[in-house]
Amino acid sequence: MKYSYFPGCSLERGAAAYPYHQSAHVIAQKLDLEFVEVEDWNCCGATEYIALNRMAAYALIARNLAQATKNDGLKEMVAPCSACYLNLSKADKYLAEDAALAANVNTALAEGGLSYKPGSIKVRHLLDVIVNDVGYDRVTFHVTKPLKGLRVAPYYGCLVGRPAFYGQVDDPEYPVTLDKLLKTLGAEVVDYPMKAHCCGGHMTQISEGVAFELIRRLVKGAADYQADLIVTVCPMCQLNLDAFQGGMNRYFKTNYRVPVLYFTQMMGLAFGYDAVDLGIGAELVDARAALARIGVEVPQVEPPAPPRQTRRSKEALPMPAMPHEVSK
Amino acid sequence: MPTTAADGRTFFDEVIAATPGDPHLDRCLQCGTCGGSCPSGPDMDHTPRALIGMIRAGMRDQALRSNTPWFCVSCYYCMVRCPQDIHVTDIMYTLKRMSVKSKLYDDSTAPDFSKTFINWVENYGRAFELGLMSQHLLRHNPFGVFKIANMGVGMVTKGRISFTPKRIKGIDGLQAILAKAKELEAQYEV
Numbered sequence: 423m424k425y426s427y428f429p430g431c432s433l434e435r436g437a438a439a440y441p442y443h444q445s446a447h448v449i450a451q452k453l454d455l456e457f458v459e460v461e462d463w464n465c466c467g468a469t470e471y472i473a474l475n476r477m478a479a480y481a482l483i484a485r486n487l488a489q490a491t492k493n494d495g496l497k498e499m500v501a502p503c504s505a506c507y508l509n510l511s512k513a514d515k516y517l518a519e520d521a522a523l524a525a526n527v528n529t530a531l532a533e534g535g536l537s538y539k540p541g542s543i544k545v546r547h548l549l550d551v552i553v554n555d556v557g558y559d560r561v562t563f564h565v566t567k568p569l570k571g572l573r574v575a576p577y578y579g580c581l582v583g584r585p586a587f588y589g590q591v592d593d594p595e596y597p598v599t600l601d602k603l604l605k606t607l608g609a610e611v612v613d614y615p616m617k618a619h620c621c622g623g624h625m626t627q628i629s630e631g632v633a634f635e636l637i638r639r640l641v642k643g644a645a646d647y648q649a650d651l652i653v654t655v656c657p658m659c660q661l662n663l664d665a666f667q668g669g670m671n672r673y674f675k676t677n678y679r680v681p682v683l684y685f686t687q688m689m690g691l692a693f694g695y696d697a698v699d700l701g702i703g704a705e706l707v708d709a710r711a712a713l714a715r716i717g718v719e720v721p722q723v724e725p726p727a728p729p730r731q732t733r734r735s736k737e738a739l740p741m742p743a744m745p746h747e748v749s750k
Numbered sequence: 751m752p753t754t755a756a757d758g759r760t761f762f763d764e765v766i767a768a769t770p771g772d773p774h775l776d777r778c779l780q781c782g783t784c785g786g787s788c789p790s791g792p793d794m795d796h797t798p799r800a801l802i803g804m805i806r807a808g809m810r811d812q813a814l815r816s817n818t819p820w821f822c823v824s825c826y827y828c829m830v831r832c833p834q835d836i837h838v839t840d841i842m843y844t845l846k847r848m849s850v851k852s853k854l855y856d857d858s859t860a861p862d863f864s865k866t867f868i869n870w871v872e873n874y875g876r877a878f879e880l881g882l883m884s885q886h887l888l889r890h891n892p893f894g895v896f897k898i899a900n901m902g903v904g905m906v907t908k909g910r911i912s913f914t915p916k917r918i919k920g921i922d923g924l925q926a927i928l929a930k931a932k933e934l935e936a937q938y939e940v
Contacts, residue, residue, distance in 0.1 A: 431877040436912030438879060438905065462919045464875040469824050470867035473846040473860075476770060477935035478928045482871070485927060516770040523770050530931035534923030584826035585839070594830040620789050620825035627886055628860045632793050632821065665901050672897075704908040706901065 423555060426490045426499040426543070427457035430506040431465050432657040438665070439503070439657030441701025445686035446502050446548060448700060452564055452693050453556050457500060460490045466509040469624060480523060481530040483513040488536040490543045502548040502686075504581035504656035511545040515587040547582050549655045549685065550591045553599045558606045566694040568608025572716050574688070575614040575649035575680075576600040577640065579621055579659040594618070600685060604653060607692035616643035621662040626669075634670045637662055641670065641678045650712040651681040653688055660684065664705050681709035691718055761810040767938055769837070769844045777834035778802045784828035784838050794818040798828055798838050801845070814852050819845040820860040851939065859890050872928060875918030880911050 433443040450457055463486050471479035487510065490499045501507040517524040518540035528537050552561070583594045592599045597618055604611045616639060625633035640663060644652050654660045664682040671677055682705060690700040697703060697713065697720040710720045759767070766775060778799075785797030795816045796804065804813045819842040828838040846864075849855040866885050870878045887894050905911045918924065 432879070434876070434912070434916065436909065438910045440910065464918050464920075464924055465871045465877045467871065468867065468877065470864040471871065472843050473864045474850060474868060475932055475935055476768065476844075476847060476938075477931040480770065481927050481931035482924075485924060519771045526934045527931070530927045530934060533926040533930040534920065536923070536927070580825040580827075585829045594826075620823050620827075622789075623823045623825075624863065625790075625821075625823055627863050627883065629793065629821070632790050632823075636789055636823070665905060668900060669898065704910055706904045706908065 423454065424456040424458065424496060425546070425551065426493045426496045427459045428463055428486060428490070428499055428501045428506055428510065428545075429459065430501065430503040430657070432503060432661075438661050439684075441704045442502055442657055442660070442684045442686060444699070444701040445684055445690050448695055449552075449686050449689045449693060453552070453560065455551070455556070458493050458496060460486060460499065461492055463489055466506045468505055468509070472509075477523075477526055477530065480513050480517070480527050483509050484517065484527045484531055484538045485534065485536060486510060487514060487543050488531055488538040491538065497542070498544045498546055500546050500548055500551055502655075503658075504547065504579055505658055507545060507547040508581040508587075510543075511587045514540055514543065514545060544588070547591070547655070549582060549599060549603075552685075552689075553603055554591070558602060561603065561606050561689070565607055565692045567692055567716075569604075569688060569692050569716050570608050572609045572712070573612055573648060573650045574604050574609045575612050575644040575647060575652045576604055576617055576685075577614065577644075577652050577654045577659060577663075577682075578618050579654065579656045580618065582655055583618055600653065600655060603685065604688060607688055609688065612644075612647040612649050614643060614647060614649070616640050621656075621659040623658060623662075626662060626666055630669075630673065633662070633666070634673045637666055637670045638674055638676070641667060641680050642676075644680050645678050649680065650715060651683055651709060653685050654682055655685055660705075664707050667707050679707055681705055681707045681712050683709060691716070697721075761808045761813070762805055764810075764848070765805055765841065765844055768848060769840050771837065771840070773837035773840050773844075774835050775802065775805065775837075775841060778806070778836055779834060781833065783831050783833065784836075787827040787831050788822075789825060789827070790821040790823055794821050798842070802836070802838075802841070805841075811854060813845060814849040814854040815856070816845075817855070817857065819843070819849065820855065820857070862886065862889060870915060872925065873917075873921075874915045875921050875924050876916055878912070878915035880913060881915060 432439040467479050467482045531537055578597045583592045583597045601611050622633040622636035660682050687700045687702055703720045782799045785791050785799045796818045801818050822842040826839050850861050863886050867882055
């Protein structure tokens with residue numbers, strides 16, 4: 423099965439969600455999925471461009487759809503990022519519904535030598551492709567190291583299920599596809615009540631109190647259900663729950679430590695790949711203790727080198743010393 | 751309905767004209783499902799229900815001064831639960847755009863974040879996390895730099911922060927597209 427592939431800015435090498443990209447490619451190869459990256463794609467605008475200029479925001483997204491039509495014969499485009507998936511599918515839907523919008527956007531695209539006919543590309547989320555095109559049976563077939571004994575909280579966030587511009591791929595209130603997928607991998611799946619709630623999106627940068635409260639609910643929910651880790655399908659959710667979990671703990675004086683991994687990383691582990699090949703170890707809330715429960719070893723990232731000792735003459739006057747110098 | 755816009759259109763008409771597709775705004779029953787579903791409802795000046803009522807009452811200035819659209823997290827709960835299929839989230843984006851243009855909303859944190867974000871996109875074609883976060887923090891919360899220092903060091907150690915923005919090959923084409931699009935958008939503005 424062959425698809426156009428839209429990584430999005432956060433999945434680029436060196437960006438926050440590169441491990442998602444790495445692990446997605448590892449499992450894609452195993453499942454005979456071929457991903458052809460959209461040539462010279464641009465940012466989808468996230469939730470920011472649309473807050474400032476409607477036509478420019480839609481033209482920005484439509485340039486990607488137009489670029490995707492250059493991948494001959496590939497009508498379907500996979501986006502692993504839920505926000506990219508939302509923006510791309512939303513633009514395609516509204517361009518089809520709103521003739522004036524489509525005309526204006528195409529006038530703008532013409533300035534860059536491009537055009538886009540609404541409906542030419544169908545945008546799919548990676549989770550949708552795995553559970554519906556590959557299917558649970560073929561996933562089961564490749565499981566060599568079941569995730570037995572690992573309690574996981576499946577976390578969908580908002581945009582995979584809502585508002586479903588292309589019709590429902592999962593329930594907007596109580597989605598189940600990721601639950602089933604993780605069960606297929608052998609994990610013990612908790613009935614996570616927060617699974618479709620919001621991680622706060624960009625609010626960490628705008629209003630700390632709002633963002634941390636949303637993050638707290640999600641992390642507490644998983645901890646209350648004694649989940650070993652949260653499994654996510656979106657780079658924004660991973661960043662908020664993982665990188666901001668420490669800040670949230672300081673804000674509320676709590677001490678939660680629930681690691682957050684991508685569903686593609688869990689698939690990779692169940693398929694028998696090494697943690698490093700799946701980008702595991704890059705999360706800020708350490709996942710090693712949780713993964714040790716299923717016998718997965720994650721090599722520790724090298725800690726920063728200790729400060730170089732300065733050579734001092736034995737005759738020098740006594741000076742205050744750091745603890746590691748005293749022990750010598 | 752009071753006509754508030756310069757060209758005689760009502761505020762309601764203005765909002766509809768600036769929203770993609772048909773947002774079904776005229777169907778509102780004032781049931782409050784949107785506000786009850788909203789994760790940031792308690793932090794908002796007005797619930798989405800109240801804001802829709804204000805749009806229909808032509809309360810242009812009050813609606814555009816409200817912090818409500820800027821606290822919308824785009825979770826789309828309101829939109830899927832609305833019994834009348836009103837595109838509440840899209841309306842929030844429309845109000846954001848109108849409030850920036852009218853300069854009525856007085857807290858610049860959220861609008862500036864959007865502006866800084868798109869500034870990178872317009873110049874490089876892609877978002878740049880480090881540049882965006884550091885520029886935004888320095889402008890709006892310089893002491894916040896110390897608070898997130900731990901996280902920043904962690905992200906750098908784990909190789910999850912890139913230090914250089916990447917520019918797409920077709921940046922000239924993209925800039926021409928965006929310039930034209932902005933020119934086309936202007937015809938809908940009051």
